[in-house]
Amino acid sequence: AQTVTQSQPEMSVQEAETVTLSCTYDTSESDYYLFWYKQPPSRQMILVIRQEAYKQQNATENRFSVNFQKAAKSFSLKISDSQLGDAAMYFCAYHPVPGGSQGNLIFGKGTKLSVKP
Amino acid sequence: GAGVSQTPSNKVTEKGKYVELRCDPISGHTALYWYRQSLGQGPEFLIYFQGTGAADDSGLPNDRFFAVRPEGSVSTLKIQRTERGDSAVYLCASSLCVPCYNEQFFGPGTRLTVL
Numbered sequence: 066a067q068t069v070t071q072s073q074p075e076m077s078v079q080e081a082e083t084v085t086l087s088c089t090y091d092t093s094e095s096d097y098y099l100f101w102y103k104q105p106p107s108r109q110m111i112l113v114i115r116q117e118a119y120k121q122q123n124a125t126e127n128r129f130s131v132n133f134q135k136a137a138k139s140f141s142l143k144i145s146d147s148q149l150g151d152a153a154m155y156f157c158a159y160h161p162v163p164g165g166s167q168g169n170l171i172f173g174k175g176t177k178l179s180v181k182p
Numbered sequence: 183g184a185g186v187s188q189t190p191s192n193k194v195t196e197k198g199k200y201v202e203l204r205c206d207p208i209s210g211h212t213a214l215y216w217y218r219q220s221l222g223q224g225p226e227f228l229i230y231f232q233g234t235g236a237a238d239d240s241g242l243p244n245d246r247f248f249a250v251r252p253e254g255s256v257s258t259l260k261i262q263r264t265e266r267g268d269s270a271v272y273l274c275a276s277s278l279c280v281p282c283y284n285e286q287f288f289g290p291g292t293r294l295t296v297l
Contacts, residue, residue: 069224102288107290108271108273108290108291108293109288109289109290109291110225110273110275110288111288112285112286115285156224156225158224169215169217169227169230169238169241170215170217170225170227170286171227172224172225172226173224174222174223174224175222175223175224
């Protein structure tokens with residue numbers, strides 16, 4: 066079974082600085098998607114960034130970028146120029162290969178990010 | 183446009199009672215998912231629907247949990263004989279298709295507290 070591990074329960078960053086959140090996963094599949102979701106106190110999960118496993122190029126979305134290391138099964142999120150609004154829980158998620166009836170996301174336990182003014 | 187909505191926002195019930203949690207997906211989204219998020223944990227998959235049928239209910243913890251989506255839009259998660267261990271946030275999500283890699287759009291969740 067696939068698993069997702071986030072080894073940092075909490076992280077803190079100074080406003081305008083850069084922070085990296087770690088994620089590792091375990092799978093025997095060669096094709097899959099990886100996601101980072103943000104969950105503020107409102108509980109609404111918001112997609113931050115998505116990476117296709119077959120693409121070697123790391124995904125970027127404005128201040129958010131990933132470091133995808135397929136062989137190491139590592140998928141870290143870098144947040145540049147951190148803003149107060151970035152404070153939230155961040156979840157790494159794995160999407161199994163589509164086939165049969167699979168379609169659900171598998172989440173890590175999350176990392177709580179605090180941003181200091 | 184409207185996002186995924188869930189009602190109620192909070193539900194407090196007593197052990198042994200029956201509860202229903204409702205999810206309204208984004209219009210046109212054929213796939214609908216239910217997840218359960220316990221305190222300090224990431225969401226855990228319960229069930230998902232493709233149209234009206236449950237395509238995968240392997241995440242439902244036991245037969246006290248049941249979900250329906252009779253017309254392929256609104257879904258109801260039903261929990262019988264609630265237990266204190268059922269206390270969690272229940273999240274609903276929808277997407278345009280499954281299986282596919284489209285983004286899942288989440289609702290704000292229902293916080294269930296079983297006393």
